[in-house]
Amino acid sequence: MTVTELREELARVLADENGLPPTGAALDVLGTVITALQDRDLIWAEHSKPGTPSTRVYAGDVVGELISEFIEGVPEPEPDYTDRNTAIKAIREALKERSGRSWSVTGGRGTAWGWITISAPPRRMEGMWMSAEDSAELMRLLGRDLAASGRERIQQITVPDAGDFRREYVARAQGREPEVIGQRYWD
DSSP: OOHHHHHHHHHHHHHHHHTOOOOHHHHHHHHHHHHHHHTTOHHHHHHOOOSSHHHHHHHHHHHHHHHHHHHTTOOOOOOOTTSHHHHHHHHHHHHHHHHSSOOEEEEOOGGGTTOEEEEOOGGGEETTEEOHHHHHHHHHHTTOOHHHHTOSOOSOEEEOSSHHHHHHHHHHHTTOOOSSOOOOOOO
16 A cells, blocks of 8 residues: 555545544645654654644644554653662662562762662661561562671661662562672772
């Protein structure tokens, strides 16, 4: 089927659904939209503005439907877990989903701005320490061994300010094997 035939067929089908007659301007817009979609120039196709108000409405419907069909099934891009705020949100949500309990996941301030601290929320803290149960659960959720640390309780887990560490701890919080392990970069 040629672009012209496809344009005319779409115009007939959509005109019936929307009650708008396929005008010459609408057919031209459809041809441009189809060409743009073929070239994968979706940004132009989505934001182009045809001349007349009725054509604008008609073309807007056509563009919306064509773009929806075109992008349907295209997977969402993975969030940028190297970003501090994105990592904080992802870790917090994953820990809550996996444990059914809230966890405190906060970003540092000042010179520690990029670091992330993970602990029990203040109401579950015992002084400056998490309970033995919270310590064990958090370590288990993050795939770490509390016994190997030689402690029964911990204060917090600290994630250093580096993209690899953030990606590692997002994966751990989600229960996945980390694809990358952060490497210590300080003395």
